[in-house]
Amino acid sequence: MTGGGDWQHHLLRELTDVGSDGAPGVPSPRADVQRTDASLPEPPTTPPSTRPQPRDPRTPAPTPESAPTIDPRLAHALGSPQHGDSAARRAGASLRRLTASAGQDVAEQTRFAQELQQPVTTGRVIAVTSIRGGVGKSTVSALLGRTFNHYRHDPVLTLEADAALGTLPVRMGADTVRWSCGDLARILTPSMQLTDVTGYLVPVADGGWLLPASQGRVGAPLDVRAYRTVTLALRRYFAVTVVDCETLPGEVARTAMDTAHARVVVAPMTAEGVNGTRQVLDWLAQLPHSALATTVVALSAGAPDTTLDPKTAVAHLREPGVPVIPLPYDRHLAQGGPIHTAMLGRSTRDAAVRLAAEVMQRAVRVR
Numbered sequence: 001m002t003g004g005g006d007w008q009h010h011l012l013r014e015l016t017d018v019g020s021d022g023a024p025g026v027p028s029p030r031a032d033v034q035r036t037d038a039s040l041p042e043p044p045t046t047p048p049s050t051r052p053q054p055r056d057p058r059t060p061a062p063t064p065e066s067a068p069t070i071d072p073r074l075a076h077a078l079g080s081p082q083h084g085d086s087a088a089r090r091a092g093a094s095l096r097r098l099t100a101s102a103g104q105d106v107a108e109q110t111r112f113a114q115e116l117q118q119p120v121t122t123g124r125v126i127a128v129t130s131i132r133g134g135v136g137k138s139t140v141s142a143l144l145g146r147t148f149n150h151y152r153h154d155p156v157l158t159l160e161a162d163a164a165l166g167t168l169p170v171r172m173g174a175d176t177v178r179w180s181c182g183d184l185a186r187i188l189t190p191s192m193q194l195t196d197v198t199g200y201l202v203p204v205a206d207g208g209w210l211l212p213a214s215q216g217r218v219g220a221p222l223d224v225r226a227y228r229t230v231t232l233a234l235r236r237y238f239a240v241t242v243v244d245c246e247t248l249p250g251e252v253a254r255t256a257m258d259t260a261h262a263r264v265v266v267a268p269m270t271a272e273g274v275n276g277t278r279q280v281l282d283w284l285a286q287l288p289h290s291a292l293a294t295t296v297v298a299l300s301a302g303a304p305d306t307t308l309d310p311k312t313a314v315a316h317l318r319e320p321g322v323p324v325i326p327l328p329y330d331r332h333l334a335q336g337g338p339i340h341t342a343m344l345g346r347s348t349r350d351a352a353v354r355l356a357a358e359v360m361q362r363a364v365r366v367r
């Protein structure tokens with residue numbers, strides 16, 4: 001299914017060799033979850049001679065401490081996750097499924113699955129950003145990372161490029177984080193194997209990998225150079241990398257948008273949010289290499305009672321020629337904390353699959 005070039009087959013073999021319990025030739029990140037302590041990604045699972053070495057022996061990378069993503073004194077107060085759909089709505093949906101013809105649904109799902117499972121010749125990078133903070137970038141990135149991982153059998157990475165105490169690790173269900181994007185920029189060397197690299201990443205419970213931007217403390221922001229080093233190096237190992245960027249027009253966000261194979265701009269369902277996002281689209285249209293042709297808008301309803309007319313909002317954003325995927329208000333997403341796929345509302349899951357399929361289709365187009 002993943003096809004791809006030799007790079008993938010080579011890497012997949014390496015992973016299988018270290019004890020995958022998945023199908024032959026298919027890496028199983030879950031096998032690594034069982035093999036390693038999720039809170040302590042110990043890189044040296046390889047013989048000492050092949051262990052990753054810092055680039056410059058005079059400035060060895062310090063080993064960071066593992067840090068909780070949520071203060072344990074607060075974590076117990078999270079409460080139990082609530083379902084995105086109310087019980088009545090879920091019951092109604094099951095009844096409709098029983099009575100309605102499923103033909104069209106199945107055809108659409110098959111088409112999305114095919115788009116999501118397209119083989120890639122080199123790793124694809126998908127950048128997610130927005131014009132304002134708090135509109136759902138990390139939520140959309142986590143949904144995309146989980147969706148790609150669900151449909152694909154090759155390695156998927158979700159990378160946080162927002163050092164402003166981002167929420168991606170929490171949304172991806174990571175209890176602790178250790179190595180950051182900036183750390184990896186100093187550590188990565190071309191001779192490293194996939195198994196060396198994954199030792200520095202957080203294994204995600206549902207599968208796939210996470211690289212946070214920080215250890216969850218206020219610290220130095222991620223710089224453009226580190227971002228470029230890391231994304232360029234990690235593309236060798238991961239079929240898809242979803243990047244949760246800082247807000248535009250931050251320098252890293254602009255670089256990420258400019259260098260990605262495809263982009264998602266998250267627009268909040270407000271007049272000023274749609275208006276600002278339209279300006280971002282107009283800016284993308286001016287970039288060389290037709291950035292707009294590889295852009296998708298996620299129109300996110302972060303509140304249950306938005307008054308902006310959705311048809312007008314979608315039409316305004318579609319005008320420059322980009323697809324707009326509405327992401328509905330979802331009670332499970334609204335409560336914050338880790339995202340449990342099974343707890344998402346049905347329309348949220350459908351929107352996430354559609355968004356991932358649209359952006360993947362564009363990402364594979366770029367050479």
Ligand SMILES: Nc1ncnc2c1ncn2[C@@H]1O[C@H](COP(=O)(O)OP(=O)(O)OP(=O)(O)O)[C@@H](O)[C@H]1O
Nearest residue numbers: 133134135136137138139302328329330333334336
């Ligand atoms: N589709 C949705 N339905 C309901 N609530 C949502 C939805 N998307 C996001 N939210 C809410 O908005 C909050 C902020 O989302 P998120 O952290 O993804 O935004 P962000 O753009 O990454 O923020 P920042 O700029 O701070 O990084 C979430 O914690 C959640 O409560």
Ligand SMILES: [Mg+2]
Nearest residue numbers: 137138166167
């Ligand atoms: Mg965020």
